[in-house]
Amino acid sequence: xxxxxxxxxxxxxxxxxxxxxxxxxxxxxxxxxxxxxxxxxxxxxxxxxxxxxxxxxxxxxxxxxxxxxxxxxxxxxxxxxxxxxxxxxxxxxxxxxxxxxxxxxxxxxxxxxxxxxxxxxxxxxxxxxxxxxxxxxxxxxxxxxxxxxxxxxxxxxxxxxxxxxxxxxxxxxxxxxxxxxxxxxxxxxxxxxxxxxxxxxxxxxxxxxxxxxxxxxxxxxxxxxxxxxxxxxxxxxxxxxxxxxxxxxxxxxxxxxxxxxxxxxxxxxxxxxxxxxxxxxxxxxxxxxxxxxxxxxxxxxxxxxxxxxxxxxxxxxxxxxxxxxxxxxxxxxxxxxxxxxxxxxxxxxxxxxxxxxxxxxxxxxxxxxxxxxxxxxxxxxxxxxxxxxxxxxxxxxxxxxxxxxxxxxxxxxxxxxxxxxxxxxxxxxxxxxxxxxxxxxxxxxxxxxxxxxxxxxxxxxxxxxxxxxxxxxxxxxxx
Amino acid sequence: xxxxxxxxxxxxxxxxxxxxxxxxxxxxxxxxxxxxxxxxxxxxxxxxxxxxxxxxxxxxxxxxxxxxxxxxxxxxxxxxxxxxxxxxxxxxxxxxxxxxxxxxxxxxxxxxxxxxxxxxxxxxxxxxxxxxxxxxxxxxxxxxxxxxxxxxxxxxxxxxxxxxxxxxxxxxxxxxxxxxxxxxxxxxxxxxxxxxxxxxxxxxxxxxxxxxxxxxxxxxxxxxxxxxxxxxxxxxxxxxxxxxxxxxxxxxxxxxxxxxxxxxxxxxxxxxxxxxxxxxxxxxxxxxxxxxxxxxxxxxxxxxxxxxxxxxxxxxxxxxxxxxxxxxxxxxxxxxxxxxxxxxxxxxxxxxxxxxxxxxxxxxxxxxxxxxxxxxxxxxxxxxxxxxxxxxxxxxxxx
Numbered sequence: 001x002x003x004x005x006x007x008x009x010x011x012x013x014x015x016x017x018x019x020x021x022x023x024x025x026x027x028x029x030x031x032x033x034x035x036x037x038x039x040x041x042x043x044x045x046x047x048x049x050x051x052x053x054x055x056x057x058x059x060x061x062x063x064x065x066x067x068x069x070x071x072x073x074x075x076x077x078x079x080x081x082x083x084x085x086x087x088x089x090x091x092x093x094x095x096x097x098x099x100x101x102x103x104x105x106x107x108x109x110x111x112x113x114x115x116x117x118x119x120x121x122x123x124x125x126x127x128x129x130x131x132x133x134x135x136x137x138x139x140x141x142x143x144x145x146x147x148x149x150x151x152x153x154x155x156x157x158x159x160x161x162x163x164x165x166x167x168x169x170x171x172x173x174x175x176x177x178x179x180x181x182x183x184x185x186x187x188x189x190x191x192x193x194x195x196x197x198x199x200x201x202x203x204x205x206x207x208x209x210x211x212x213x214x215x216x217x218x219x220x221x222x223x224x225x226x227x228x229x230x231x232x233x234x235x236x237x238x239x240x241x242x243x244x245x246x247x248x249x250x251x252x253x254x255x256x257x258x259x260x261x262x263x264x265x266x267x268x269x270x271x272x273x274x275x276x277x278x279x280x281x282x283x284x285x286x287x288x289x290x291x292x293x294x295x296x297x298x299x300x301x302x303x304x305x306x307x308x309x310x311x312x313x314x315x316x317x318x319x320x321x322x323x324x325x326x327x328x329x330x331x332x333x334x335x336x337x338x339x340x341x342x343x344x345x346x347x348x349x350x351x352x353x354x355x356x357x358x359x360x361x362x363x364x365x366x367x368x369x370x371x372x373x374x375x376x377x378x379x380x381x382x383x384x385x386x387x388x389x390x391x392x393x394x395x396x397x398x399x400x401x402x403x404x405x406x407x408x409x410x411x412x413x414x415x416x417x418x419x420x421x422x423x424x425x426x427x428x429x430x431x432x433x434x435x436x437x438x439x440x441x442x443x444x445x446x447x448x449x450x451x452x453x454x455x456x457x458x459x460x461x462x463x464x465x466x467x468x469x470x471x472x473x474x475x476x477x478x479x
Numbered sequence: 480x481x482x483x484x485x486x487x488x489x490x491x492x493x494x495x496x497x498x499x500x501x502x503x504x505x506x507x508x509x510x511x512x513x514x515x516x517x518x519x520x521x522x523x524x525x526x527x528x529x530x531x532x533x534x535x536x537x538x539x540x541x542x543x544x545x546x547x548x549x550x551x552x553x554x555x556x557x558x559x560x561x562x563x564x565x566x567x568x569x570x571x572x573x574x575x576x577x578x579x580x581x582x583x584x585x586x587x588x589x590x591x592x593x594x595x596x597x598x599x600x601x602x603x604x605x606x607x608x609x610x611x612x613x614x615x616x617x618x619x620x621x622x623x624x625x626x627x628x629x630x631x632x633x634x635x636x637x638x639x640x641x642x643x644x645x646x647x648x649x650x651x652x653x654x655x656x657x658x659x660x661x662x663x664x665x666x667x668x669x670x671x672x673x674x675x676x677x678x679x680x681x682x683x684x685x686x687x688x689x690x691x692x693x694x695x696x697x698x699x700x701x702x703x704x705x706x707x708x709x710x711x712x713x714x715x716x717x718x719x720x721x722x723x724x725x726x727x728x729x730x731x732x733x734x735x736x737x738x739x740x741x742x743x744x745x746x747x748x749x750x751x752x753x754x755x756x757x758x759x760x761x762x763x764x765x766x767x768x769x770x771x772x773x774x775x776x777x778x779x780x781x782x783x784x785x786x787x788x789x790x791x792x793x794x795x796x797x798x799x800x801x802x803x804x805x806x807x808x809x810x811x812x813x814x815x816x817x818x819x820x821x822x823x824x825x826x827x828x829x830x831x832x833x834x835x836x837x838x839x840x841x842x843x844x845x846x847x848x849x850x851x852x853x854x855x856x857x858x859x860x861x862x863x864x865x866x867x868x869x870x871x872x873x874x875x876x877x878x
Contacts, residue, residue: 087525090818090842092859103860122818122842129525129863131550131569188819189797243816244798306802306814340770340809374731374768410679410714410731441685 091125094118154181155479158217158269162449162472164204167465175201175218177269179233186237195234197221204470209462211423212431213275214451214470216268233295249300255314256283258300259334259351263369264379264401265417269476272399273449274433276419281395282363282383284330284353296320298329310336318356328356344371361388377401379417395421411439423457427464430454435474447474513540513578515560515871519827519836521845522554522565522869523862529554529563529576530862532836534829534870537847537858543581545574552594553825553867553877557620558602560871564620566593566607573607573616575623585623589616595877597638597647599662606647606660608635615649617665627665632658637696637738641703641721648706648719650694657697657708657717659724669724673717674710687712696738696876700763701745707761709736709750716750718766728766732759737778740876742787743832747806751778751792758792758802760809770809775802779878780825784850785832791848793823793837801837801846803853815855817846824865830872838865 094102096111096118105120106112156179163172177199184192200222203215221229236251249258256266256279265277272278284294298316316330332353339346349367354360365383372378382396399417404410413436420430431453439445449472458464513531518540521530527549531540543563545551550569556578557564563576567586573593575585590609593616598605605618609628615635617627633653640647640662647660649667655676659669673694680687692711699706699721706719714736718728734754739761741748748761751774758781760770775794782791789812790804799821803812817823817839826837828850835848838861845858845865867877 087841087864089863090821092842092844092857127863131525131548131864244800244814307811338773338811343767343769345771371771406678 087127087129088124089127091123092120093123094120148185151182151184154183155179155477156181156269157477158474159476160203160215160217160273160449160472160474162204162215162470164208164468164470166469167467168208171204171207173201173204173215175199175203175215175220177217187239190237190239192237193234194232196230197233198228198230200228207462208453208468208470209456209458209465210275210429210431210453211425211457211459212281212419212421212429214431214453215273216275216278217273245304245306247300247302247304251297252295252320253298253300253314253316254295255298255300255316255330255332258302258312258314259283259332259353260349260365260367260381262367262379262381263347264377264415265369265381265397265399269474270437270445270447271401271413272415272417272433272435273447273472273474274417274419274431274451276395276421276429276431277397277399277417277433280365280367280381280383280397281421282365282385282393283351284332284355294320296330297322297325308338310334310338312336328360330354330356341370342372344373344377346370355388359388359390361385361390375403375405377403381419390424391422391426393422393424395419409439413437425457425459427457428455429457431456443478445476445478447476448472449474513581515556515578516830518870519829519845520554520556520563520869521836521838521861521865522551522867524550524552524568524840524864524866526863527551528862529565530865532845532858532861534834534836537856539858539861541581542862543576543583545576545583546570546586549574551866553596553869555596555598555869555875556871557598558600558871562620563869564596564598564605564618566596568592568594571609573605573618573625575620587616587618587623587625589618589625590614590628595636595638597640597875599640599647600642604640604662606638606640606649608632608638608649610634610636613653615660629660629665629667631667634693637694637698639697639699639706641699643703646721648697648699648708648721650697650708652693652695652711653691655691655693655710655712657694657706657719659721671708671717671719671724671726673708673726674713674715674729676710676712679713692735695878698739698741698748700748701741701743705763705766707739707741707748709738711735711737714752714754716748716761730761730766730768732761732768733757733771737878738876740781740783741874742790742806743783743785743828743874744787746787749781749790749792749804751781753778758790758804760806772804772809772811773802775800775814778802779823780876782826782828782835782837782848782874783832784828789850791826791835791850793826795821795823799823799839799841801848801855813853815853817855817857818842825867825877827868827870827873827875829870836868836870838868840864840866 094105097116111118159176161174180196182194186192199219202220203218205214234252234254236249236253238249240247260279260283265272268278296316300314302312304310312334314332317325318327334349334351336349347369352364354362363385367381369379378400380398385393397419402414404412415435418432423429433451435447435449437445437447451470453468456465517534519532519534527545529543533540548569549567552566552568554563554565565574567574571591573587573589574583577584591611593607593609596605596607603621605620607616613632615629616625619626633651635649636652637650649658655673657671658667661668694708694710697706697708708717714734716730716732717726720727732750733752736750736752739748739750750759756774758772758774759768762769776796778792778794780793788807790806792802794800798819799817801815805812821839822841824838824840826835828835837846845861847856
């Protein structure tokens with residue numbers, strides 16, 4: 001296109017310089033020859049200069065066309081919605097002693113004004129970027145920024161119905177728990193977390209005499225007049241230091257979130273419901289009558305090597321009370337090791353704890369979860385407790401987690417486990433559990449649960465039993 | 480006549496001025512001799528230019544301007560080392576840069592939002608995906624023209640020519656499939672379904688009405704015998720036999736896998752899973768998972784040292800972090816945090832395997848990982864938002 005323009009313009013220019021037929025036709029025939037001859041000799045004399053002038057004109061025109069082309073390109077690029085992108089960037093700069101700033105290191109590493117040495121530093125700066133952005137991109141970025149500043153709210157609701165059969169009373173029991181989870185970021189690299197919980201129903205434990213807990217989610221928080229109470233289950237702040245290797249948590253803690261963890265058996269709302277398989281029964285002092293580990297003010301420190309080893313210690317006051325702060329605390333430490341075995345990841349843990357309550361017992365335990373192929377995971381726990389005015393006690397459990405073989409249901413899982421423990425009253429308690437969890441949607445899961453207690457240790461109010469069958473249905477909603 | 484002469488003179492002066500300006504602009508580049516075998520080319524998205532870094536000294540050699548609002552996404556050196564092909568994403572162009580003159584020699588108008596591409600082994604053809612209009616531009620790199628635009632893709636995101644230019648594979652991120660394209664006819668010969676997300680969609684259609692995480696890349700094994708195509712939604716990797724274009728095996732990996740990266744010895748494929756923040760190691764002989772290692776959030780790439788015994792994954796969570804792996808023992812080998820809120824993009828391992836150059840868009844830097852010691856140094860002020868890196872003879876990827 002540009003070439004055509006030059007040709008047409010050049011032809012016009014040459015025509016005007018050299019003259020065309022119209023110029024000749026305008027004069028009389030007699031004088032035409034003489035004039036023509038004179039003009040020709042003049043033209044011949046000025047021809048080289050004229051050609052040069054034309055060439056210069058052409059070059060100028062060419063430059064103009066190029067400018068126009070680039071302008072056109074620019075306009076084309078700006079035809080769509082454009083808003084300059086704005087970002088805060090971390091930039092490097094070099095600063096002289098007297099404050100002169102350079103964006104690259106000056107020659108010789110010295111300030112060109114006063115020859116003082118320059119120091120490099122990192123600084124943050126808002127920059128406008130030449131980026132073409134769609135409106136949707138701008139809106140998305142703003143929303144993301146807003147969401148980072150807000151308190152995030154999560155909701156978890158679990159409902160469990162259990163029917164007992166076999167030895168002991170045949171009864172149907174329902175239990176439900178509702179948790180509101182709040183997270184916020186009060187400072188960089190720092191997270192605040194709170195869990196507000198309400199629980200209704202005690203499950204079958206009060207009348208079956210289980211000490212490990214047939215429903216680890218139960219433990220009614222209702223008042224005697226049946227009014228629901230809401231409690232603050234956890235409230236803590238966590239931060240990281242040393243490039244994330246050291247993590248510190250302080251506040252009202254559930255220490256089972258950090259110790260004796262297990263990928264197969266560690267969550268009563270989605271995995272095994274029996275307290276025997278949620279944590280080692282000898283891990284700590286359980287809340288009377290239910291499988292909960294007591295939550296209380298405490299501190300947790302963990303060191304992660306980001307290789308294969310992890311170390312953690314925890315300290316917690318013996319009661320959920322600020323007045324108990326001066327008393328001998330519950331202390332626990334754990335070493336974790338991860339490795340590849342059987343073509344899968346395995347996590348192995350060794351823990352030891354000392355109870356600071358009235359019954360000062362000590363216990364050690366091991367715990368593992370190991371992938372065996374793509375579908376199967378195995379887990380195991382063993383614990384030994386001594387002291388505390390009780391006879392020495394053991395507890396162990398073994399089990400499997402089987403991922404769904406159906407490709408259409410990758411999150412469904414089946415679990416099978418058996419566990420045994422010596423209760424504080426000296427009697428043995430052992431039971432097995434089988435569950436299958438279906439995910440109906442991403443946020444809604446239903447589990448069918450079958451538990452068989454070979455022996456239940458009983459307590460002061462309920463005699464020991466043997467052969468109790470419990471069938472259950474669990475629903476869980478998570479947002 | 481005087482006016483005419485004056486205008487002529489003015490034109491001449493303008494022409495001289497323009498020439499001088501052009502000359503001055505070009506001088507630094509003309510004076511520069513770039514060895515494409517030792518030069519790293521960094522695509523800066525927001526300054527719309529290419530920064531050249533000497534990998535012997537880690538000094539910035541200069542920058543090649545690509546044009547206003549180009550917002551280039553990735554670049555790649557042609558196999559003869561003479562030119563650089565650049566995807567000019569926001570101006571809908573493919574650009575060819577002559578590495579002798581360091582100037583853009585061709586601006587090829589193509590489809591909307593070109594991002595990723597691959598160049599054939601002989602350097603004559605390139606396939607460039609236009610994300611927004613779902614087309615793939617076939618570029619003749621000898622003539623600098625678009626010879627064909629293949630229709631019918633959904634966010635064409637990943638490209639791989641097989642060795643010998645017989646065939647190429649194109650993956651769609653907005654769908655769960657890979658297309659096999661014959662290099663002679665430049666037609667889609669086969670469409671190959673990847674993963675079983677259709678089952679998941681039947682159970683939970685709401686999820687798939689808002690977002691699809693399909694196949695980011697078709698990654699060939701080093702011998703070109705198989706393609707490893709990773710489907711984000713189903714968490715599966717399809718192993719495609721390139722002779723029959725059939726899925727011969729489907730391997731389940733973690734949640735939201737990104738894509739497969741081949742180790743330089745060809746024995747392993749590593750897949751970062753951003754959903755469960757793990758890295759899956761697949762043995763390419765057994766075509767089976769041999770290890771699942773701890774990863775990090777928002778992993779955008781994995782590079783290796785020369786031997787393939789060490790791997791480095793790049794994670795951009797609260798911190799920009801380099802995750803180290805010992806592939807001999809199949810275990811984690813540590814982490815190195817580069818800084819807070821860094822957005823780590825993609826990286827290039829030098830052909831000798833001694834260094835890895837990692838683009839970090841948030842702080843306009845390129846980080847250099849020295850693979851012998853795992854020491855990391857930084858090249859600051861590379862350009863605005865360095866997004867991708869490339870080097871002749873190095874394994875190339877983008878995100």
